[in-house]
Amino acid sequence: MSPHAAPLRGSLPPEGADPAWGGPAPDRVSADRPKDFEGFEGSYLGNREVLRPGSRLECKICWWVYDPALGDPQWQIAPGTPFADLPAHWRCPNCDCDAEQFLMLE
Numbered sequence: 105m106s107p108h109a110a111p112l113r114g115s116l117p118p119e120g121a122d123p124a125w126g127g128p129a130p131d132r133v134s135a136d137r138p139k140d141f142e143g144f145e146g147s148y149l150g151n152r153e154v155l156r157p158g159s160r161l162e163c164k165i166c167w168w169v170y171d172p173a174l175g176d177p178q179w180q181i182a183p184g185t186p187f188a189d190l191p192a193h194w195r196c197p198n199c200d201c202d203a204e205q206f207l208m209l210e
C-alpha cells in the first residue's frame with residue numbers, strides 16, 4: 105500500500121486513481137487558430153487604401169451601414185466624408201464595434 109507505487113505501464117489506471125495520474129492527454133484544443141480566421145472576404149481589415157471615397161461599408165455585427173453621402177450625425181461626421189476619413193476612434197454608432205469590423209459593400 106505504498107502511496108508511491110509506480111503506475112503500471114500500458115494499463116488502465118487503478119481504481120481511485122491518483123489524481124496526479126494524467127491519463128490520456130485530451131485532444132488538443134486548437135489554441136492557435138489560423139491567421140486568416142479573422143476577417144473574411146469583403147472585410148477591409150483596416151486597410152483604408154482599398155476604400156474608395158464613395159464606398160459604403162456595413163457593420164458586420166449589426167448591419168448598420170455607413171454611407172459617405174450621409175455621414176454620421178451621431179459622431180458629427182459631415183455628409184460627404186469618406187469612410188477612410190473617419191476619425192481613428194470612430195466606432196459603429198449602433199453597436200459600438202470597431203471600424204475595422206466594417207465590410208465593404210458593392
Ligand SMILES: [Zn+2]
Nearest residue numbers: 163166196199
Ligand atoms: Zn454595428
